[in-house]
Amino acid sequence: MSLAQSTTSRRALLSAAALLPLAGGRAEAATAAPGSARDHYARAAKLAGRDPVLTTLVKALTPGVTPAQPKAPKPLKIFDNVAVVSTGFVSVTALLTSGGVILIDALGSPDEAGKVIVPQLKSLGVDPSAIKYVVAAHGHDDHFGGAQYLADRYGARVMMSPADWKLVAAEKPPNAPKHDLDIADGRRLTLGDTTISFHHTPGHTPGTVSMIFPARWRGRRHTAMLWGGTNPPAAVADKRIYLDSVLAFAATMRKAGVDVELNNHGAADYGLARMEELRAGAAANPFVLGRARTQRFMKVMEAMMRGRIATDLEAGG
Template sequence: MTSSLHPDDTARPLPRRRFAQLAALGLAAGTGLLGPAPAAAAAPGDGQPYYDRARTLAGDDPVLLALVRAMDPATVIPDLTAPEPIMLFDDLAMLSVGFVHAMALLTDGGIVLIDALRSPEDARDVLVPGLVSLGADPEEIRYVVVTHGHVDHFGGAQYLADHYGARVLMAPQDWDLVAEARPEHAPAQDLEIADGQRLTLGGTTLRLYHTPGHTPGTVSPVFPVRDGAGRHTAMLWGGTQPPGTASELRTYLASVRSFRRRMHEARVDVELSNHPVDHGLQRVEELRGRTGGEHPFVIGRRRTDRFMAVMDLMLRGRLADV
């Protein structure tokens, strides 16, 4: 098995506090390069024009329309029936309890799990048997990448660490968030994710990007997936629900814009989410009945970019409403 963690292509790991200082400076610099968000000039409570523009941009695209609905301030995500485990791609499984999903990337060096659902019970009763039902061995779980420090994403991580020796990764800001809140089922602090870090297992490399906003340490991965002879690049936005304050919304907006550039550079053509905000459960059922033709999660580079553009507009509306 080949496994490695690289903070970026050239640099050595930074001490944790120094990294946090540089990350803060980098975020401020990135915002300056982009210029002030246009919504900053809007009158308070005047977000509707941005929401309308987002709906217009979405057109009749069910993926983009679902995102508009999910990010509308009036929307409440209902409880949803958990789908059966499914291989979204030849090397990517989705394991879900309905309103939150985990993804398992199967490599020739083991399994990288992206998120771990809500609790040890979810790990025992959903993740482990789900992998087995799909022909994967839970003993092969090497890493759990936690996209952010909310219990519905890290709840099963310590169970997987205890039973299978999995290493748990989270951005330092959210390790701090978890340590301060001390929520139930919090994993013991383990590995920290640097912005742009490469996580390589076997012959597969994920890139892990800091996208703060939903939480201070939200992380969004970019990674390869296979569909028969087809090779694609997937993204998974790490935390969708917008925060409530203007400063946090500006941080979130800067993250959307920086990640959108990184998606373009990586030629991303697959959109994934850890919550059902993207017509994902409906596309799962389309995939179950697929006998050929287009893959419902391969939406192309233009639509993945438009997905982020819709998110940008919805956030600008939220900012105008603060």
């Protein structure tokens, strides 16, 4: 199955009233910038400086690094309308709207859904029966494993990109959800007072989806992004696709005025540590990076991906 084949098949996401096309298109295809792998990694390190969010990202994208398996944090509302439930390795982000809950990812199994997501949402005062949609950011089982449980128990609709529905159907992993709703690139879903926009950012998988949505904190509105798949793919061609996605999504973020950065693997972006800073009473919300710093985050990711491509090419890949 080719990426081109998998991305051209798109069903309607929801009813026409809930979906609005986004203006603009993808960035032009990325090409490897001049310089050695060492040059690109040095640029990433310089961009990151001593910023713990950015230095953590550099480490997460460094070749040969094994993804961290940190201790699970207690659940937390990181914004007035955004809650995070996590096993440590992977996190679920709940958007709390006036019309119910949009859940981004669903952990790895029905057992984790029933024993982690449900009780931890309840501990934050969130009724799990209000979950209307479960969005799988990509087609790996640590992100969709609990989705069917939530669909069966609460009637939630399960959403994934067409390319990753195909990926799941081909691989037939345990706990795969039944094919339900397709996420079309550049579409919006409105639930209650909240609109979330979906953007295909392939690379980690053929159909990885990243999102932009409002986040409110102490009376102020912010614009958040959530990058859908961090670990780079093995093949050089797929790394180039990943780099394309970084460039395109950075441009989308700039246009939307994104000032909040989130990730479904909180050890990859200092997110778990930021949860603890917030829990301890940080004066400012540490997830609000500001527009310039969120763009720098993407620049670091770009430099690291160029380095990863160069590393492969220098090794004869």
